[in-house]
Amino acid sequence: MAQVLKMPTTTELPDSPQRKFVEELFAYYRDAGRPALRIITDDIAAQFDAFTASRETIRRMLRGKTVPVNWQVVDAVLTVLCARANIDPDTERWEGSYDDSPTHRKNLRNLWNEALDAPPPPPAQASGWGAPARSYSDEPPF
Structure with missing residues (x-):
């Protein structure tokens, strides 16, 4: 069974x-x-032939x-999802x-351009050495 693709958190x-x-x-993917x-x-x-x-x-x-640098990739995906x-x-x-x-196409193209022009978002830090420091209490854990 294929894994369900979910919107990133x-x-x-x-x-x-x-x-x-x-x-x-x-x-569009959901629709x-x-x-x-x-x-x-x-x-x-x-x-799309070629x-x-x-x-x-x-x-x-x-x-x-x-974010693909080629609009044709995005447009092709949009076209088939809309269909x-x-x-x-x-x-x-x-x-x-x-x-x-x-239009749907123009709106997505505007968002695509903005995404390409923006600096990349900072990588998410899950845990480990790069994780933010936690606050600690002087109280024992019991």
Whole structure:
């Protein structure tokens, strides 16, 4: 059975332009019914003749481990996820807003550009030598 891909926690991916990009992309992944990465790559291969995106690249994008430098990779993933979610990527992202809303595609592209332009988020520190110091009490543990 395939492992369920989950949105990274704020500990794993702190608030940053990269996180906003991943949150938006992950919303399309959820709307598409969380398809297996193999299905996404197969859909990309079927729709984009000379273009492919590997399962690992897609997994790393959805987990916030990478932001591809090539927009075509992001656009291909968005296109197949939108197709599976019955969303037209060229319609307004926020329908009924008072001002002009960007399309789904344009909004994700803006977030992608912001994520590429921003400095990388600091790595998460789990425990060990790099972990922040804990406060200690003079009281015995019993």
